[in-house]
Amino acid sequence: MSRKLGHVIIIILLILPFSSSFSIDTPPAPVLEYNASSTLSQSSIIRGPTVNLVTNHSALIFWRTEGPTDATVHYGLNASLLESASNSTLDSNHRIALSDLQIGSTYWYQVRSNGTSSSVYDFKTAPADGEPFKIVVIGDNRPGMGNWDRQPWVFYQLAEMIAEERPHLVIFTADYVWEVTEVHEDNLIAWKAFTDIADSIGHYAPLYGVIGNHDDGATTGERRLEYFFDAFELVNEPSTYYSFDYAGVHFTGLDSEVWGLWGRITGDQYDWLSNDLATTSYDKKFVFSHRPLYPVSHINSALDVNKAERDRLQTLFEETNVTAYFSGHDHCYNRLTVNGVVHFIAGGGGARLYENPWGGLYHHYLKVEVSASKIDFVSINRYGNPVDMYSLPDEGPIEIDIRPFGNESSKPAGTLPEIFFSQVPQTTYYSWDSESNATALTGLPSAVGSHTLDIYAENDEGVWSHIRYVLNSTPLVTLNTNTTTSEELPMVPIIVTGVLIGVVAVVILFVLKKRL
Numbered sequence: 001m002s003r004k005l006g007h008v009i010i011i012i013l014l015i016l017p018f019s020s021s022f023s024i025d026t027p028p029a030p031v032l033e034y035n036a037s038s039t040l041s042q043s044s045i046i047r048g049p050t051v052n053l054v055t056n057h058s059a060l061i062f063w064r065t066e067g068p069t070d071a072t073v074h075y076g077l078n079a080s081l082l083e084s085a086s087n088s089t090l091d092s093n094h095r096i097a098l099s100d101l102q103i104g105s106t107y108w109y110q111v112r113s114n115g116t117s118s119s120v121y122d123f124k125t126a127p128a129d130g131e132p133f134k135i136v137v138i139g140d141n142r143p144g145m146g147n148w149d150r151q152p153w154v155f156y157q158l159a160e161m162i163a164e165e166r167p168h169l170v171i172f173t174a175d176y177v178w179e180v181t182e183v184h185e186d187n188l189i190a191w192k193a194f195t196d197i198a199d200s201i202g203h204y205a206p207l208y209g210v211i212g213n214h215d216d217g218a219t220t221g222e223r224r225l226e227y228f229f230d231a232f233e234l235v236n237e238p239s240t241y242y243s244f245d246y247a248g249v250h251f252t253g254l255d256s257e258v259w260g261l262w263g264r265i266t267g268d269q270y271d272w273l274s275n276d277l278a279t280t281s282y283d284k285k286f287v288f289s290h291r292p293l294y295p296v297s298h299i300n301s302a303l304d305v306n307k308a309e310r311d312r313l314q315t316l317f318e319e320t321n322v323t324a325y326f327s328g329h330d331h332c333y334n335r336l337t338v339n340g341v342v343h344f345i346a347g348g349g350g351a352r353l354y355e356n357p358w359g360g361l362y363h364h365y366l367k368v369e370v371s372a373s374k375i376d377f378v379s380i381n382r383y384g385n386p387v388d389m390y391s392l393p394d395e396g397p398i399e400i401d402i403r404p405f406g407n408e409s410s411k412p413a414g415t416l417p418e419i420f421f422s423q424v425p426q427t428t429y430y431s432w433d434s435e436s437n438a439t440a441l442t443g444l445p446s447a448v449g450s451h452t453l454d455i456y457a458e459n460d461e462g463v464w465s466h467i468r469y470v471l472n473s474t475p476l477v478t479l480n481t482n483t484t485t486s487e488e489l490p491m492v493p494i495i496v497t498g499v500l501i502g503v504v505a506v507v508i509l510f511v512l513k514k515r516l
């Protein structure tokens with residue numbers, strides 16, 4: 001063999017592995033089982049499929065195709081997918097109801113439109129009342145202003161983890177996008193970025209969402225709910241609040257963004273809620289909404305925007321034995337139990353975290369495992385590690401917490417902190433600066449500087465809890481401390497304003513006179 005021929009053979013041997021005939025790992029091109037004789041157009045699946053509104057015997061499968069197609073769901077208790085349900089009416093949005101499903105079972109399914117098939121996914125039907133099941137709560141995945149057309153990477157991570165959890169259902173406590181604008185095309189882009197990720201969970205479990213302050217076009221001057229309703233398949237649409245039962249638990253979703261009543265659960269919605277909570281026969285009740293009753297960073301702009309209404313809502317929860325309330329809005333994790341009602345803020349779904357005196361600054365989702373005798377709550381951070389673990393019934397001593405300003409906060413003298421107990425105490429004592437115990441809480445002492453507040457609470461088994469906070473008094477009057485009396489302060493702006501109005505009036509009269 002000549003030296004030249006040897007070079008040619010070496011070159012051919014080097015090239016061959018990169019040629020197509022040697023690319024044995026290359027996946028085959030998708031084979032579409034297209035029926036050439038069909039009059040239907042070829043269309044690809046551009047959203048879903050997702051499983052929705054699952055009960056112990058039914059489910060709704062949703063998907064969207066690029067153009068109008070037929071629709072079939074193949075499903076079954078194993079990967080053979082022996083059963084099917086179809087709709088021959090051509091459409092782009094496909095909703096196929098599956099009925100007569102077996103209780104507490106895993107089903108596999110695949111959708112098909114004009115011969116184009118989806119992957120095979122699985123979901124669980126609801127178990128019998130009282131049987132164990134798992135839910136996940138996640139909130140505030142939204143991007144920031146500069147990234148409005150995509151989603152935070154953390155949300156991708158958390159969604160992947162949640163899908164692997166295979167929960168029975170997932171609750172989203174809102175703020176899905178940066179904003180809803182007047183530009184329809186921009187809204188489609190922003191919401192597609194969200195649904196692309198949310199649907200990766202929705203393949204396997206029904207998603208239930210409520211609306212957040214970023215999701216309905218508050219900045220456009222009109223409420224635009226069409227994108228929210230497109231993202232979720234919900235009960236009672238177009239109502240933005242709803243309830244449903246699942247495996248012995250009553251779930252109620254609320255709308256904290258009612259137009260003109262932001263941060264308030266009032267009017268018709270409150271009346272509906274009162275009836276909803278009073279009439280359910282289930283003793284486990286989960287309520288969820290976007291804004292918390294006891295915020296840690298959005299103080300005075302959550303459901304505490306109207307404190308009387310906030311307190312009325314809490315009283316309703318206590319009287320109707322609500323088990324837990326889930327929210328977001330504050331970008332952190334927080335748990336606070338008030339008189340037996342556990343409040344979770346699960347706002348770490350991907351948005352930038354918000355500093356607050358209570359901490360909880362980590363991205364997370366909340367896993368809730370329910371059984372007849374116990375409920376386990378655990379927050380899972382983005383690395384898959386459990387952070388806060390809590391169980392009901394809570395047989396521990398009373399937990400004590402403070403709002404609306406946290407430990408080591410500074411407030412004007414006299415300011416009264418709100419103290420909350422996880423259960424109604426038999427006895428409580430308060431003591432400022434280690435002085436004698438008082439049965440009523442008074443405000444921050446007047447002496448400027450650091451003060452200690454000791455709080456003691458006794459539960460119905462005679463077990464005492466104690467916590468100490470350090471709070472700083474600032475001067476009561478901080479504006480213009482050289483002024484002799486505060487009564488004189490309002491006079492200054494009134495006189496200045498009066499003089500200014502007079503000068504402007506003289507100028508206007510002068511100009512008008514010259515023009516005439």
Ligand SMILES: [Fe+2]
Pocket residue numbers: 175212213214290328329330
């Ligand atoms: Fe929010």
